[in-house]
Amino acid sequence: MKKTITIIFLLTSYFITGQQLNTLSKDSKGKPMLLGKTNKKAFENENFKWFKKNYDSYLTNDKIITQLKDSIQNYTIKAFYGSWCGDSKRELPKFYKVIDETHFNKSQLEVIAVDKKPEAYKASPNGEEKGLNIHRVPTFIFYKNNKEVARIVEYPKQDFERDILTIISGKKYSPQYIVVEYLHKMLEKKTIKELKNEENKLAASLAEFTKGSRELNTYGYKLLRSNQLEKAVFVFELNTKMYPYKANVFDSLGEAYFTTKNYNKALSSYNKAQKLDPNDKNIANMIKKIKTEINQ
Structure with a gap:
């Protein structure tokens, strides 16, 4: 019982x-x-x-x-x-x-x-x-x-x-990661169009407080995986302005463009990544993959 x-x-x-x-x-x-x-x-x-x-x-x-x-x-x-x-x-x-x-x-x-x-x-x-x-x-x-x-x-x-x-x-x-916290609030308050008008200003002001390129990269992937595609692309684009000498930020932006089927922009981004890191096999493979998509 x-x-x-x-x-x-x-x-x-x-x-x-x-x-x-x-x-x-x-x-x-x-x-x-x-x-x-x-x-x-x-x-x-x-x-x-x-x-x-x-x-x-x-x-x-x-x-x-x-x-x-x-x-x-x-x-x-x-x-x-x-x-x-x-x-x-x-x-x-x-x-x-x-x-x-x-x-x-x-x-x-x-x-x-x-x-x-x-x-x-x-x-x-x-x-x-x-x-x-x-x-x-x-x-x-x-x-x-x-x-x-x-x-x-x-x-x-x-x-x-x-x-x-x-x-x-x-x-x-x-x-x-106070930059992510700040940017998250901005994405809730403003439209992507409004934020794009402030992109250069944001990149200059936030770069001082970020913990490196991975801070926004990680946040961008969280947005990308949760299907918040427009926000993800904006975050990755912003990161390339903050870290234009880093291959990984262009790699990530290229992946976001590829996910949204914007193949020409994806190819451009991966080409920039390859110039910064010519030996990266993933970048080379993605360039081939994107070219196949474009030529179909």
Whole structure:
């Protein structure tokens, strides 16, 4: 009888939540990965031994943990990570150790594993990341009264204890990759046409604050994979203005043009990439592929 009640409870919980916890999937190479909502039990699986190793090896600051214990309870947190991602493997266990030691109420925590496959790049099966600008993982978003107050992107600026203390103390906290955060807001407020009129000005002003060509490249690919094609092309074009000496930015722009079937522009972009990096085999292969499309 008890067994029957347990089964009914589990089934009921599943239909209420709408999804299972700790779903195990495989990436394009057949390697195990987690997808969707997870909790700490997910990392008891032997495929994710990195979690315990990094959790156990992280030494927290007891004094700061004590300062966090009360105020952190006024927040809810959403954490997005990839079980396939090196940064997530390093940072997620540290984050968990800090909130465990603060006795953070886990009902106020939502942890979501995202995909790595190109067709679902940094996306979860149920779309929890939509509208949240999850361009890098891990990303930890802090909410108070249902409003986002800050986020830690990819890794803390100091460490999780000090960064979280800054956030819950109400002090100004800027995450890593502030150029992406700024540009994301601009893309929500203005049309592409309006932004194109400001493109040269944007390139000059943002170049000073970017962390290199990969900052906008990663963001552009997130937009491209989520089928926000016009925005993706704009971001890649902007990046070529900021880094006209980098082959990878023209490579990425060429891929975006190719995806939108603008083959002449794609070819032009890949030709520029090849001049900057004549030995890149992928660039050479794409040029051949594009020429075939044009000549059909």
